[in-house]
Amino acid sequence: MSLTQAGGPPGWSRRIVVLLAWLLVVGLGAIVIARTQIGADLSAFLPKSPDLRQRVLIEQLQSGVASRTLMLGFEGGSVEQRAEVSRAVGKAMRESQLFDLVQNGDVSDWSEAGTWVFQHRYQLSSGVMPGQFTAEGLRDAIIDTLSMLGTPAGNAIKPLLDRDPTGETQRVAMELVPASAPRSEGGVWMSRDAPRALMIATTRAAGGDLDAQASAIARVQAAYEAAARGMGEAAPKLLLSGPPVFSVMSREKIKTEAIHLAVVGGIVMSVLLLLAFASPRALVIAFLPVATGVVVGTASVSLVFGSVHGLTLGFGSTLIGETVDYAIYYLIQARGATVAGTGWQRWREVHWPTVRLGLLTSVCGFAALVFSGFPGLAQLGVFSIAGLVSAALATRYVLPVLAPDGATGMGMRRHMARLAGLLVRGLPGLRWPLGALGVAALALVLWQGGHLWRADLSAMSPVPRSAQQLDEMLRKDIGASDGGVLVVAFGDDEQAALRHTEAAAARLDALVDKGELSGYETVTRVLPSVATQTARLASLPDADTLRANLVEATKGLPLPASRLGAFVADVEAARKQAPVQRADLMGGPLGSVVNTLMYERPGGGWSTLVVLHPGPGFDQGRLEAALEGLPEVQVVDVGRELGGLYKRYLHEAFVQVLLGALAVVVLLGVYLRSWRRLLAVCQPLLFAVVLTLGGMALAQAALGILHLVGLLLIVAVGSNYALFFDQLRTTGRADEDTLASLMLANLTTVVSFGLIAISDIPALSSIGRVVAPGALLALLLSAAFARKVAPKSRHSG
Template sequence: MTVASDGPSRSRRVLVLLIWLASVLAGVAVISRTHFSADLSAFLPASPDPHQRVLIEQLQAGVASRTLLIGIEGGKDAAQRADVSRALGKAMRASGLFDQVQNGDNSDWEESGTFVFDHRYQLSPEVTPDRFTVEGLRNAIEDTLSLLGTPAGNLVKPLLERDPTGETRRIAEGLLPATSPRTDHGVWASRDAPRAMLLAGTKASGGDLDAQAAVIARVQEEFAKATQGLGAGAPKLLMSGAPVYSVTSRDQIKREALHLAIIGGIVMSGLLMLAFASPRALVIALLPVATGVVCGTAAVSLVFGHVHGMTMGFGSTLIGETVDYAIYYLIQARGASVPGTGWQRWRDLNWPTVRLGLLTSVCGFAALVFSGFPGLAQLGVFSIAGLVAAALATRHGLPMLAPDGASGMGMRHLMARTAGAIARTLPKLRGVLLALGIVAAGLVAWQGSDLWRARLSSMSPIKQEMSDLDAKLRDDIGASDASTLVVVQAADQQAVLRATEAASARLDALIEGGELLGFETVTRMLPSIQAQQDRIASVPDAATLRSRLAEATAGGPLPALRLEPFIAEVEKARTLKPITRADLIDGPLGAVVNAMLYERPGGGWAALIALHPGPKFDAVRLAAALSTLPEVQVVDVGNELNSLYAHYLHEAFVQVMLGALAVVVLLGIYLRSGRRLLAVCEPLALAVLLTLGGMAALHVALGILHLVGLLLIVAVGSNYALFFDQLQETGSADEDTLASLMLANLTTVVSFGLIAISDIPALSAIGRVVAPGALLALLLSAAFMHKKKTVAGVPSKIPL
């Protein structure tokens, strides 16, 4: 006689459900305070070498990471665009959100012009002892007088008697970029398009995406005010630069992850409804999924302090695996001989297999946790925490809600029969499948390392039109080249400035050789104290200068008597204190100085030299020219990123292989049979190989995330292989187990298939690998079931 059971006791139910709910709510609370990032530094080493450290600092807080390129396009005419540019520039400067806003409107620079004039003998690189010899004075005065008949004469004439040697003009020329935009109606404008231009540097760090998003929103708001009332033909706003890229990437990843979660949830809900024919079962099946995503995200936030956008997007991929646990339970726990005990039967018979599949997945992803790259480590932590949380929710939570699994039958009989037919047919095709595996192995070996040719940029969700716009705006504004960085580092400001001056002397030689059109350096506005003192020391006293001037101007159009103001200015300059950073901090020059001279996060100071490459530019020769200056580093950003990515990929390979080895060892310890171990590992290895072969045949450039996808194939497929091994060992045809495998695989393939068509390359790469790989793992697990010898009447194979 059997005695019906109501399942777990009421007190146990309440306790387990309360703990479950509290855990999820705690995770939600952590996520609500989580900072989400999308900068490339997550894919750079946690312990970088000096070159890598320079690159990371620039990506996180350098000038390029804080620079906005703004275009005002269209409208009525150039005058209207200029008016909007001036209004927008004024509003942006008043907002306090920017270090500098440049648009060709120099009205705010009048005070700085006075400062430069007053300190010209400290700032001008031409102030040397030779400059104040008789010959030097004669040549300098003649050069200045020769400009009087040119368009520059209107600027030179008012200063002639106070600055006959043209030091102010020389400083101004040095401050002009080698390539600059055209000026139209008093503001910068494109040379080949109806577009006014602005260049702005944000005060917020490039890594502070919330602040950058607020800055972008403020620009849009001020532009709307500047164009209010202009009607339908008003100019339109264009923006580009690293802040726009980062914010757009984060928003796109958030939006895409949400859409994928919604669409995937709807599709999987439809499949589960067909399988269970029960709304209650559907809701119960999705609970472990939600638990896994919440706990995975919260775990990453707690461990790393922030969550990268790609990790957040990876949550969509976790749905495809975590729902399997609920499917296994809801189908396999049904049919108990004593009502209310199905959960115990599942716990004793099937949970050990699910647990082992979970442990193999954890072993695989644990390898990523120890990666030297934060982005990869985040994926490992997220996957492990999410899978463990979903499995525990299934093991302890679902029995409280559905002690006997899902009661509705739906299409499970059909799924079981289909799975049975597959399991009977596929073992006959082992030879064909092995032959395909050999072909795939040959194709992979033939392509070799060329198969893994994707680059870091392949993970960026930025569309080509955004890249094209960025290139146009940079060309319009004549922005310095960002592909090669020259960074000077030293313990203090003065050491950095002295080393920057030494580097500048080397770069001047490259300008003469045509390799550089020019460069921008902080020492043109803030020379080292040593350089300033040397220049002032070159200036003669009043009596000496008066005597030399008399000789230098003899017979010329500018008599020495008219230059008494010049002698007074020189004498005053001899008493000036050296210029320091503090003297410039409050004016327009201060913003430029701050952008090019900054305190490093780890201590010390650094200066950035912005390059304008010429037609003969060669980064190798540039590095050679500066190689004897130990404080100066030349970083080729493109090559460095590619090198880092190659290192990243290599480390990921090592970690994945270690994870695979850990999986094999774990399976060997549990199965304690070489025959069973081979039966479980063979289909997983062949599924990975066939997936790689397919990618090679399609000429897909593989990268890091494809590798993560291969790891997911093993994680998902290990459950299939272990369940088929369990069926073989019991020698019985368990329809519920076959139906659960069929449904679990269907939901996984569909969910990853949806991800495969994502607009985000990072997610698409994973989906395109896992969708076919998971299907192959199920089919191959059925095909490579080992034959069990007949013992005491036990059949030699599953009587499906």
């Protein structure tokens, strides 16, 4: 009798088809993954349908100047060495074309920009107004200019005196200097309280383009190494920080940690499985569903979302803990068939329905995440569902081809079965104390209430505290805005955005006068709106009127009107100039300033960013009041908006988890068709979740979104245990292999999530610290609430 005739696995032709189909799916998944972009910015965990302020915030986090700003320090060495390195690195960065703006106080190559500003000074200067060119206005302006000849700026003013006696060029230049720029020494910026040269730069690529950001950072490091070469150990040390550094660092750390966890977890579980199966072949087979789940889950996220967030990739290591359970159930439960080659059929008929139901409950739980309004959470849902389904299908169809009778070696499984038998006999006697403990844990959780769920979005970031402290130090030295409060103006087109920016600037000037702002930076300093430029040029008098006014204005001054013929000619020429457009600046020396502070919005229209430099008396409420009545200008408090978003995020996640739990209960009710059995299955899952939360409350842990995901995983993993015990309960007795499979599956799950719990990635450790104890509790409670189950010994080979 052939194996097929005996009910064994299919013939060779069908085996080959199954294996080829599986290899094709895994191969295509690997190809997709190889072409996938890995992200790490937390904007993926912001809503995909934001309101106006949230949209402004997301735009800034993804591509705004804050997301593209690098801060550099060159610490140590002599003043001359720091200045030399700063100039060399700055020059290399400008030449690389990877940066929109590079500022280090070095103005040696600003001659082209100065020439352009001088030629367009009457369009750019805020001092150009009708009263400026009356006899009285001219006299005041000329006196102010002459008084500056004895100052450090005098050397720059003197060559321009005859052509720019009103000092318009100097006024524009002063407005372009950051309000809180560091001191200058050796021709570059230096810290006021440390031996450190300073630099700030804005990358050309969007903040979310991590490959481009990594290239820019690598260019900085290469430029530094070239500049410091030859200085030996005395060379200044490079300090580098900013959002691009954080994003690239996070991506690399998450990828490294995910690989590390996968390797360590794989080694640990390999040892456990070898001890259990005493068979290298069974070990390899056990990992096939795991590999299938990780590959298909990652590829599915890439196909649906276009990229994979680093946290989703790290989440793959958590999938190992559950998907390996499917292989363990099969390899142990399919053994011992009375006819060789039929173990797979017995497993399919007796145990597969239970595994399948456990899979469906997991899918129901995670399906709620798929419809989340937050892309990051939706990615976790798609990953989990695709990974679990593919792993289960690989167990159902591929493993019977490779191991028709499961794993034949016994290893330590008989000892595991005996221990499980002791638990099955002893734990039901503890169900009342365990129930009382669960009630106490529930009371503690309810008492702590919202205080327990106090984590924020930043808790998901893997950036170490030392890197954050370096960022704070460099930001303070440079005087850069911390980006805590953003002012953004927007319009349907470029000119509308510029006009709205000018309206905001007019009100901000009042706050500067009061000392509440040290100053601010705006694109309209180099690109005023056409309306403003037209008004300025219209205020310029004709040549005859200007000459007459100059004669009167210069009486008694050391600068006679007869020397100012070139000034009159320049004003006359300016009257005929066309307004400066944005396109005119592109490719020029000031195009980088425009690109930094003005951008086209993804959904259409244009926006500009006003960079604030708060003064000692800064009050956000007064800032908002000053800009009130300008609907096209938004004040965005980044911390407050992120806090509000996270609360909305958490609330939505709670709703989704509850909907997922309800779907699980409905599914179980339809399948079990018995209120008593439904209660018996759900009871241990509920108590496992409550006791885990109670333990977190006792540990005073700050819970967040990913702890909720961990609770879903407890239900997903624990449902398999509860359903198997329900199966055993209905038959009244349990064979050793079933108990051994449950014990081994739980052991591998607890170990894998225990390793994740000690991860350096907060998001992953959050999940591990919830699931490791929760999965153990789910098994113990499933045994405790099981009744009339006695282990039945089944000796087979």
